[in-house]
Amino acid sequence: MPAIFRKVDVLIVGSGNAGFASALSASEAGAQRVMLIDKCPEEWAGGNTYFTAGAYRTTHAGLGDLLPIIRNVAPQQAERIDLAPYTAQDFMADLDKVCMGRSDPALAKALVEDSNSTVKWLASHGIRFHLSFNRQAYEVDGRLKFWGGLCLKTEDGGKSLIADYRAATERCKIEISWSTTLVGIRQDPHSENHLVSVKIGDKAYVIQATAVILAAGGFEANARMRSQFLGPGWDLAKVRGTPYNTGDGLEVAIHQLGAQPFGNWSGCHSVAWDANADADTGDRNASNEYTKSGYPLGLMLNIDGRRFVDEGIDLRNYTYAKFGRAILQQPEHLAFQVWDSQMKPWLRSEEYREERVEHITAETLEELAEKCGHRGLRDKEAFVRTIKEYNQAVYAHRRENLSAKWDPAIMDGLSTQSSQKELAIAKSNWALPLKKAPYLAVKVTCGITFTFGGLKVDPQTAQLINASTGRPMPGIFCVGEMLGGLFYSNYPGGSGLTSGAVFGRRAGKAASAHAVCARTGRSQQSESDELFRMTPSTSKL
Known part of the structure; x- marks a missing residue:
């Protein structure tokens, strides 16, 4: 067997928005050793997130609710802005409308209810938010009018978002290993840990991880899988983002872990x-x-x-x-x-x-x-x-x-x-x-931006669901494009990044709790009780 490359509390697979949010959350929640890997070289860091406009859809009570995290609005300019509140009911109605009413209700509820606290949490970690004047507002009769339920973006789209995430992970001393390809995951027969097989160049290694968070993207850069799942002609669609999102993480989860496929596998953005x-x-x-x-x-x-x-x-x-x-x-x-x-x-x-x-x-x-x-x-x-x-x-x-x-x-x-x-x-x-x-x-x-088909998770923790038992898999989590069940046929603009951050935050907290339980010898029931004892403010993470 290849030598142990690292021993970590929490291992995250994927360097996009969901992966970085998971890493920050796990570190913040007390995981002692957090590591993030990605099969791309460092110059391709950020997955599909790097290629986005950096838009986050969030509920809010109007301009005053968001001004504390916004960096591009002067006081005199604020007086000219028309930004109506965007309520949880508004967000849910938009999700229901564009996804044909098929979004998993529990996932949708988590996304909507956590959206506001999550963007503010990201801002606390140094993510620079702006009002999206160039994309989401028109000047009409001297007023800057926002439209479409969307107003937040990062300073320079995906480029600044990934730069801010990388700076935050450096401050948290989260280790990152580039050009590190996920090959397989199996349970360690001698402990509660998972043995994660990876390749770096032509050499094989094993990472021993107490908890694993899969955030490796969809299959949008895989022409064969696009044609297989999306249908004829999709092999000819042009790839908008990273060429490294080829469905590897989905394949490992389904075929090696027995994860349950879920969501709109013939749909995409x-x-x-x-x-x-x-x-x-x-x-x-x-x-x-x-x-x-x-x-x-x-x-x-x-x-x-x-x-x-x-x-x-x-x-x-x-x-x-x-x-x-x-x-x-x-x-x-x-x-x-x-x-x-x-x-x-x-x-x-x-x-x-x-x-x-x-x-x-x-x-x-x-x-x-x-x-x-x-x-x-x-x-x-x-x-x-x-x-x-x-x-x-x-x-x-x-x-x-x-x-x-x-x-x-x-x-x-x-x-x-x-x-x-x-x-x-x-x-x-x-x-x-x-x-x-x-x-x-x-x-x-x-x-093509990203695929909608993914894996079933526990909405509370983003823990992966086993297809045979219907039960969560201890210590295995799934977020980002790999999470299925939210988007069908279409999606409300900006909700993809919000989903990655919301469930990444939940997964990081739950993965950290799992690792702490394993390290201290506390029971799995204690871990579960701890997660469900969260106060209303922290239960929204």
Whole structure:
């Protein structure tokens, strides 16, 4: 047998948001030796978290509730901000709406109820939070209006989030081992410990861990598993983030530990993505900027020149994670996003500036169609006809709704549907005519972010559930993308990072308690009693 590489109280597998949150929580709760491993080299630290916009969805009582943890709001600016409270009922309703009512109730309750205390806990560990003016607010009539139930982001998205996590783990003296691949986990026959087999380079080692927290990501970077579980064509989706999330942790947990698969294994988070981006890996410099989420301000047409979604069916936060799938279902998995010059100033510069994405510009719709034809558009006449028909529908609606006002911060009701004309696929909100040159188009495809299928856990502790017994596995926990049962078909924007932190925090506390019990000889019942004796304030961790 390979030599013991390390003996630790708590071992975390995975260096993303959920893994780091677990490590901090375990250390804070009293685990003496906490170690985090990841199969990626150090320059790829952070998993998919590094590639996010750093958005956290949380309940709050309004601006005053969040100001103590926000670092980018001056007093005079605060007076111009409209930020309505986002209650637990609001969060639960959004989760229920976009996930078709299928989220596991206990997991959903934990996510919602712990969201506020968890982001404040992260801030106490040095995570720098900002109000997301660039992504979640529009200036309307001199007021900065937040929309979509989402307002928090980290200072520089995933980049600063991982930097802050790494600084916090260094302060807590948490050991990290990079280029360390999980191979297997088995119970030590002579103790309560787990023997975790790993490879570093071509050498095999064993880490002896009292508790193990699996936070190794989904299978979004594994083309075979995408095709197997998500369906035909998904092997051709472009990978938004790390190339190291290939489902290894899920395979080990299911086949070696007997974990119970759970959740939406045919579902995933996928977005409109720059068609010219790399197919198999995210760009650590461009990061999230290859996302193309400005479609509510314009139109999306496939290469046959036809619209295929209602771009204004809901606020972007509730549609962007599923519209990638809609693009993947189009011919050649491609589409064109189109705007006129009225809307171009409203597009986020980090996603749409010319240094980041190829601009296709023209003075007429016919010229725009011709230029798109050189980039894959097959039916130029249909492209022009679709946009002109859309314009006619917009004008018809305006004639019947003279007092209607365009407002990107709310679902404004400006539509293509009227008594005089209706489109087969409506644009339900923010429908302005594309009439003012120059016109702009960009070419997009499907970028996959993370998979929804995962493993079943105890919502209280994130302890892994055994498929045969239906009981929690002592000392084994699961968080982050590997946790199944929360998201189905879609998800409310920002709730993925919140989930990773909420359940990472719970898992770290429970893993530490398990390790302390093993070290002191206390019974498992004592450990369980301790966790369930938590006061209301700490039971939300």
